[in-house]
Amino acid sequence: MQRDPRPARTASVRAITYYLPEQQLDNQRLASELGDWTAEKILEKTGIACRSIAAPDECSSDLGVAAAEALFESGVCAREEIDFLLFCTQSPDYFLPATACIVQDRLGLRTDCGALDFNQGCSGFVYGLALAKSLVEGLGLRNVLLITAETYSKFIHPRDRSVRTIFGDAAAATLIQASSAAEEMIGPFVFGTDGRGAANLIVPAGGMRKPMSEETSVVSIDEGGNERSENHLFMNGPEIFSFTLKAVPAAVNGLLARAEIAPGDVDYFILHQANRFMLEKLRAKMKIDPERFCVELESCGNTVSSTIPIALARSLADGRLKSGDLVMGVGFGVGYSWAAGMIRVPQEGI
């Protein structure tokens, strides 16, 4: 009996592109609008110099399409070859239909292409990789397009510095492809969820639980002097930070154990780029060398589910990452939801 050649069924990250909206929000402008913080102080506190902000008529689908078009232009894959589209957003164009369906049409993907939205924030990219891997290795699909796209700026009150200084809009497109690699190229993963933290990063009104109304539109000022209504994004920074200090080191250790590797086996750690302060505290707590720990948010801010793919793409572009490197990606935040996963840079590059 003839033995089949090894089937090309190992999921591998093959390409990452991203799109940042044109409009820039820098610290000088924030300082002049918010008053009490200087541009230098904002940079010092957040590690962020500039954020990209979607135009009023620019939605998650637009950002996602732009990121994906850049991927197709690179020639790594033709649009007709995409078997499944995963679209991660918490700021969809509509309640319904799924943004993934709109994007399938706009990108000209086949009509026998699967497409679905999933609602996760800072953990979304790692979740998306796990889903894509499952589609490739479990169902035998060849090409899965994972798009992460957020326009959080549309949720943010202009006078709420706790979030306005941090978040930027962006989308990233990641191609997960079947390969004949003999070793695992994506994974293993660990996941975590603790819905007790739901109220600590939330847009309280605008959904079915509390539809937008005159009442939810009333703007109030909190103890820190930040203004917002219930229609806006609220973040309890200290609570989120406390959660992170507990959950992230545990997830990292859990993944090291599951992958049966030592911390020194990981070439590069890319955590969700929340803000520089949080990253630095987490790095110190986990005793990771700065050389093996990514901080990549100065020019675009916290772009939620796109921080990890953008950091990956930039690290590959400037040589911080090379073929064969083993990367640990860790997403954590809104939900609370977190996930960590291993990514091997394939020999043919990303």
Add this chain to the structure above:
Amino acid sequence: MQEESFVSKLRELVGSEPADESAIHPKEWDSVDVLDLIASIDESFDVTVPVNELNECSTVGELRALIRSVGGAA
């Protein structure tokens, strides 16, 4: 020595050597100072304190009691 990070952050916030009766005003602190204190408590005692309860502490002694209540050897 275990408390070094915690005491050093308190010294900065209180403005002098922190004693149990030293007054603290978490609600008036800069948000980054709150995060820094949370991080120093985590580093010194390997626990995280509930932020709403931290905000209610008015003395260093109360803060130490809160840390003990979540299992830290403060």
